[in-house]
Amino acid sequence: MRKPFARNLLVSGAIALAAFATGTVAIAAGGTEPPPARKWHFQGPFGTYDRASAQRGFQVYQEVCAACHSLSLVAYRNLTDLGLTENQVKGLIKDITVSDLNDDGAPVDRPARPADRFKKPFPNLAAAAAANNGKAPPDLSVIVKARQYGPDFIYGILTGYVPYDKLTPEQIKEFDVKKDDNFNKYFPGHKIAMAPPLSDDKVTYADGTKATLDQQAADVTEFLAWASEPHMEDRKRTGVRVILFLLALAGLMYAVKRTVWADKH
Amino acid sequence: MASSHGTPPVFNNKVISWIDHRLPIFSYIEKEYHTFPTPRNFNYFWNFGAIATVMLVLMIATGIVLATNYTPHVLMAFDAVERIDRDVPQGWLIRDLHMNGASFFFIAVYIHIFRGMYYGSYKAPRELLWILGVVIFLLMMATAFMGYVLPWGQMSFWGATVITNLFSAIPVVGESIVIWLWGGFAVDNPTLNRFFALHYLLPFIIVAVVALHVVALHVHGSNNPTGIDPKGPQDTVPFHPYYTMKDGFGVMVFLIVFAAFVFFAPDYLGHPDNYIPADPLVTPAHIVPEWYFLPFYAILRAIPDKLGGVLAMFGAIAVLFILPWLDTSRVRSCTFRPIYKWFMMFLVVDVIVLGICGSKPAEGFWVPLSQLATLYYFAHFLVLLPILGKIERPLPLPPSIADAVLKKKAV
Numbered sequence: 001m002r003k004p005f006a007r008n009l010l011v012s013g014a015i016a017l018a019a020f021a022t023g024t025v026a027i028a029a030g031g032t033e034p035p036p037a038r039k040w041h042f043q044g045p046f047g048t049y050d051r052a053s054a055q056r057g058f059q060v061y062q063e064v065c066a067a068c069h070s071l072s073l074v075a076y077r078n079l080t081d082l083g084l085t086e087n088q089v090k091g092l093i094k095d096i097t098v099s100d101l102n103d104d105g106a107p108v109d110r111p112a113r114p115a116d117r118f119k120k121p122f123p124n125l126a127a128a129a130a131a132n133n134g135k136a137p138p139d140l141s142v143i144v145k146a147r148q149y150g151p152d153f154i155y156g157i158l159t160g161y162v163p164y165d166k167l168t169p170e171q172i173k174e175f176d177v178k179k180d181d182n183f184n185k186y187f188p189g190h191k192i193a194m195a196p197p198l199s200d201d202k203v204t205y206a207d208g209t210k211a212t213l214d215q216q217a218a219d220v221t222e223f224l225a226w227a228s229e230p231h232m233e234d235r236k237r238t239g240v241r242v243i244l245f246l247l248a249l250a251g252l253m254y255a256v257k258r259t260v261w262a263d264k265h
Numbered sequence: 266m267a268s269s270h271g272t273p274p275v276f277n278n279k280v281i282s283w284i285d286h287r288l289p290i291f292s293y294i295e296k297e298y299h300t301f302p303t304p305r306n307f308n309y310f311w312n313f314g315a316i317a318t319v320m321l322v323l324m325i326a327t328g329i330v331l332a333t334n335y336t337p338h339v340l341m342a343f344d345a346v347e348r349i350d351r352d353v354p355q356g357w358l359i360r361d362l363h364m365n366g367a368s369f370f371f372i373a374v375y376i377h378i379f380r381g382m383y384y385g386s387y388k389a390p391r392e393l394l395w396i397l398g399v400v401i402f403l404l405m406m407a408t409a410f411m412g413y414v415l416p417w418g419q420m421s422f423w424g425a426t427v428i429t430n431l432f433s434a435i436p437v438v439g440e441s442i443v444i445w446l447w448g449g450f451a452v453d454n455p456t457l458n459r460f461f462a463l464h465y466l467l468p469f470i471i472v473a474v475v476a477l478h479v480v481a482l483h484v485h486g487s488n489n490p491t492g493i494d495p496k497g498p499q500d501t502v503p504f505h506p507y508y509t510m511k512d513g514f515g516v517m518v519f520l521i522v523f524a525a526f527v528f529f530a531p532d533y534l535g536h537p538d539n540y541i542p543a544d545p546l547v548t549p550a551h552i553v554p555e556w557y558f559l560p561f562y563a564i565l566r567a568i569p570d571k572l573g574g575v576l577a578m579f580g581a582i583a584v585l586f587i588l589p590w591l592d593t594s595r596v597r598s599c600t601f602r603p604i605y606k607w608f609m610m611f612l613v614v615d616v617i618v619l620g621i622c623g624s625k626p627a628e629g630f631w632v633p634l635s636q637l638a639t640l641y642y643f644a645h646f647l648v649l650l651p652i653l654g655k656i657e658r659p660l661p662l663p664p665s666i667a668d669a670v671l672k673k674k675a676v
């Protein structure tokens with residue numbers, strides 16, 4: 001009974017093997033230009049997250065991205081890492097309700113707590129796919145680590161849309177772009193399901209920063225970089241101490257080794 | 266000579282003396298790690314055995330901690346690893362150490378293998394020592410492969426699919442073997458579960474084979490850069506403190522480089538796609554293994570036939586098992602082999618070229634280049650080595666290690 005199914009899987013596996021062996025599934029291959037390298041506050045061995053930018057980025061996520069993209073690995077309480085106080089976090093989530101079970105096991109909606117993970121826009125993947133032309137928007141929890149060029153790619157996608165009437169006839173022909181397609185300079189294959197999510201003044205920043213497209217894209221990328229690796233600052237701080245310690249110990253070991261070997265060379 | 270050195274040590278501490286009389290672990294340590302006569306002329310290449318041991322211990326220690334926080338289930342594994350990163354105190358550190366530790370374990374072992382090949386450490390009477398080393402290498406590859414599957418990202422899933430599918434190339438029974446390996450009809454939860462179990466088991470088997478490797482090493486002692494045997498006490502120094510201290514220094518330097526990656530570029534050696542949760546319905550554009558498998562991956566893809574590719578890939582390691590008998594030269598060290606020395610260096614270049622080919626999509630000129638590099642890899646072992654030993658005229662060997670050391674000093 002199951003044999004044909006097993007055979008199909010084996011065959012598809014073999015095809016996958018043959019396909020990568022010959023490079024025929026190289027969907028992303030070809031000339032998508034890499035996104036321009038930007039300077040990020042969190043770059044380099046001593047780089048930290050720009051708290052103000054990341055807080056603005058959270059606002060962009062919450063008001064724009066969260067309509068479709070989940071951030072399932074981050075909890076509301078984690079926002080205190082970005083410099084918000086516990087009360088500010090409670091204030092931010094006071095209007096959010098989440099599904100839960102009450103003590104009798106009945107499904108209820110209750111106010112979100114700081115310990116809750118970010119509420120997902122769709123109850124499940126199938127619902128997310130159904131509402132988005134058959135493909136669920138990716139979760140953004142580790143998106144910056146999950147893409148080549150990391151933050152530059154995220155920023156590049158958010159700012160890299162080219163309207164249909166600005167495309168050259170060659171581009172339209174080569175990538176088979178239709179009037180309703182979204183063309184993005186930095187997306188592999190260029191045609192992206194996501195419509196341009198940001199534009200000037202899409203949000204009104206609480207701190208009065210002018211909400212240009214570039215500003216919003218940079219802020220939300222800063223926020224997502226933090227979401228992808230909340231412990232990055234701790235990692236770098238620890239690293240400096242570990243390497244200084246190892247350097248000292250290596251120096252000491254070298255001195256000991258020299259002394260021990262003094263009579264042999 | 267290791268078996269004949271020294272008289273049984275006398276311990277002043279009564280407890281140690283009492284235990285040692287019944288279970289001679291202290292005598293053993295004294296004999297094998299203190300007074301053990303070791304050639305006095307090691308260069309820093311000889312640090313990498315100790316470094317590899319340190320990495321093995323580090324991998325097991327961090328791995329046990331990770332295992333206590335991990336969940337081997339297809340629906341939970343990806344998030345479990347992220348929770349280790351985010352919610353387990355210092356979990357990010359343990360995970361970064363483990364994930365980069367695998368790479369640095371391979372770096373240490375590759376340099377260790379190179380050292381063995383360059384200085385002829387595999388030749389009589391150390392053939393079994395070498396073969397045990399190749400067994401460790403194979404076990405490491407299996408362990409690393411299964412470990413890479415555990416985070417259940419896209420590369421985990423598709424790497425597992427591709428590698429397990431290799432076995433379907435075996436005629437007649439291949440398909441049954443693949444289903445048996447998977448524990449079902451696709452890479453799924455049973456596969457993840459068994460990979461986790463085996464990933465936890467194999468390191469301890471590696472420890473056991475390392476123990477045999479060390480026992481075999483201590484029968485005839487270490488080789489050395491001249492490749493000639495020590496002829497007396499003037500050629501050797503006690504292992505401790507001379508090499509314990511030198512190894513200690515080498516380990517520290519290695520750990521500094523390791524720490525630079527762990528703390529400042531933890532994801533540099535990984536693939537971004539493995540931060541995308543596994544999706545059996547979406548094939549990544551390029552399925553690539555971890556960097557340390559790339560030369561073998563290039564050999565696999567260089568052969569246009571599936572079974573042929575699989576045989577060539579395993580053959581590339583199998584050929585190492587018979588290396589002691591392929592090399593017909595009686596001189597061990599490349600220092601005194603003016604022709605072979607350059608071929609040995611060229612083999613390193615060839616393996617690096619294979620690694621680069623393995624990281625590129627198999628198209629365009631990468632295909633003939635990887636075929637050429639594969640051909641050369643096998644030609645090195647199966648043609649050049651046996652012939653060179655016959656026709657090469659080695660340089661005159663120094664009369665003794667002490668002689669070589671003192672002469673170098675005088676120059």
